[in-house]
Amino acid sequence: MYADLALIAVATEATIGYPDVVYRAIGHPVTWIGRLIAWCDKAWNSETLSDEERRWRGIYMLVLLLAVSVLSGLVITAVLEEFFHDIIVLLLAGVIGSAMLAQRSLHAHVAAVASALETDGIEGGRRAVSMIVGRDTRALDEAAVSRAAIESLAENFSDGVVAPLFWMAVAGLPGAIAYKAVNTADSMIGHKSSRHLAFGWASARFDDLVNLPASRLSALWFVLAAALSPGLSAPRAIEVLFRDAGHHRSPNAGWPEAAMAGALGIQLSGPRTYDGIEVAERWVGDGRSDLGAGDIRMALELYRAACGLQIAALVVVVVISLMF
Structure with missing residues (x-):
């Protein structure tokens, strides 16, 4: 396990994100993969x-993508180990991993x-x-705009936060880079x-396969975060999770979305339009279905609590590993 590496990475990303000056100078790993x-x-693809x-x-x-990604992670780790002490290697690898x-x-x-x-306004x-x-967003009303934002928050919490952190904790920097490559290819x-x-x-x-554990874990974080958040409901999140997650178009996105919908007491998913074609989800x-900016703010509060719980869990794992 690489819980210490994952903890440094998520703490770094939460504190400074990916600085604009770095992006302007060298781009972002996702753009390189892309x-x-x-x-x-x-x-x-002819x-x-x-x-x-x-x-x-x-x-x-x-x-090819997996080979290049894993090799990149191994080379970066080997170069750091060649020139720096173990603690510095861990810190630098964590900073690099925060980009994932x-x-x-x-x-x-x-x-x-x-x-x-x-x-x-709208x-x-x-x-x-x-x-x-x-x-398509041109004809969305306020409720549909708010619903789309909340769905994106729930789904990308799993894909963009929990999953890369999970694979970093399991397989180190190579695991996180490989996951990011697969997720970018899917998108x-x-x-x-x-x-x-x-x-x-x-x-x-x-x-779908590599996101399976993270989607379930992200739903768990939302349920636990709802239990700690005034005005939100963990029991309702669990009820909607087990009733509706399996009906979602995605085998993974339904889990965090269902937990989010239940916790907030709202409706998500439903019909939408892609490239002029209506899809009856x-x-x-x-x-409630009459959503607004206030509901997005409430979803963000739940998201922050879930992120905090995830970081706290990593702290516990690291402390236990140091004790034993």
Whole structure:
């Protein structure tokens, strides 16, 4: 276990995030990974090939992506160990690993939706939420904008915070980088378009697999956070979780979304439109549907409590490991 590394990484990310000056100077690991995926997509995913051949090429791309990611993590760790003392290696690896997490930036992007609704009205809310969701936002009302923001918060808590931290704790820096590569591939080519249905199949299925433990863990953090948050309901979160999570379009996203909906006493998911096509998704939760900026703020409070619990759990694991 690499709980100490994960603790340093999440504490670093919560404190400073990914500084803009660093991003302007060298970009972000996700953008580097994205360039490799885009190159493979362009070079290997020819529309003249059969679906079977495109699926195999997608598998080859995933294997390449995992190999490059794991090797990168191993090389970084080896270089640090060559030049620095163990404690410095741990600290530097934790700072590097913090780039795999999106705890602080996720909060900022979702909070921006609430602020836009409060200051600029529905048009501002639509612009802000369009930055974090893939659905059409031009015709969304305030409730739909708020629902989209809260869904993004719940789902990305699992994908962008809990999952990379989990794999970092289990497999160190190589595990976190490999997870981030898989998740980026799923977001870029793991959808059911005619171009990517076959080529992105392996990435989408593998992403479902590696996100399975984190999705359940993120739901647990939301339930525990609801128990500690005035006005929220852990029993209702558990009820909605076990009733509605399995009905979600995603085998993983339904877990944090259901826990969030139950805790807040609201409805999430439901019908939405992608590229002009309406998709009739089932509702998650049976609470209020008339949502607004205040509900986004309440969801953010639950999110902060869940993040705090996750950090506290890592502290406990590290202390126990030091004792024994």
